[in-house]
Amino acid sequence: MIALRHVVLVLLLSPVLFSCNKEDEKNSTKAVGRVVFQFEHYADGAPLILNEMAYKSAAGDSFEVQEIQYFLSDFTLHSASGQDFHIGEDDRKFAHYIDTNLPNTNTWQVDDSIPAGDYDALSFVFGIVGEKNTPYRY
Numbered sequence: 770m771i772a773l774r775h776v777v778l779v780l781l782l783s784p785v786l787f788s789c790n791k792e793d794e795k796n797s798t799k800a801v802g803r804v805v806f807q808f809e810h811y812a813d814g815a816p817l818i819l820n821e822m823a824y825k826s827a828a829g830d831s832f833e834v835q836e837i838q839y840f841l842s843d844f845t846l847h848s849a850s851g852q853d854f855h856i857g858e859d860d861r862k863f864a865h866y867i868d869t870n871l872p873n874t875n876t877w878q879v880d881d882s883i884p885a886g887d888y889d890a891l892s893f894v895f896g897i898v899g900e901k902n903t904p905y906r907y
Contacts, residue, residue, distance in 0.1 A: 800885035804846075804856070806877040808867050810837060819869060838868045842897045846883065847890040854883055864897055 810817035812824065812834070822831045842864035844856035856879055857863040865877045896902075 801882040802885055804879045804881075804883055806865070806879070808875045808877070810869060817869075836868065836870050838866070839895065840864050840866050840897050841893050841895060842901065843892075843894045844879075845892045846888040847892065848886050848888050850886070852884070852886055854881075854886075854888070856881055856883075863901065 812818070817834060817837075818824075819834055819836070822833050824832050824834070826832060844863075846854045846856065862880065865874075867874045
């Protein structure tokens with residue numbers, strides 16, 4: 770049995786996919802890469818089932834999950850050497866919207882050129898905070 774509050778959203782950064790390639794050596798000697806995030810939703814350790822009475826609350830009541838919508842923002846890649854890279858520093862690219870009814874939102878290909886490195890951690894905000902959280906932004 771699981772309660773709605775125990776429905777766990779797991780972000781599988783399957784793994785965070787980097788394809789670090791050197792740019793045209795005539796233009797640059799810095800190696801850069803791209804990152805693709807793949808978002809998957811799980812409940813009680815199994816893939817989330819939508820639109821079916823598949824779950825029970827702690828009180829034993831059956832319920833279904835019809836849709837999940839949320840923003841993730843302010844992504845930062847961290848390395849053991851202390852090098853941090855803030856994804857999407859410019860305007861609207863700092864956040865990603867996910868909606869289980871819009872399958873194309875389950876993948877986010879970041880446009881930033883990310884400096885090559887050994888990134889060992891990722892931090893982000895669930896939602897949008899502070900001065901970035903303004904009406905009609907998205």
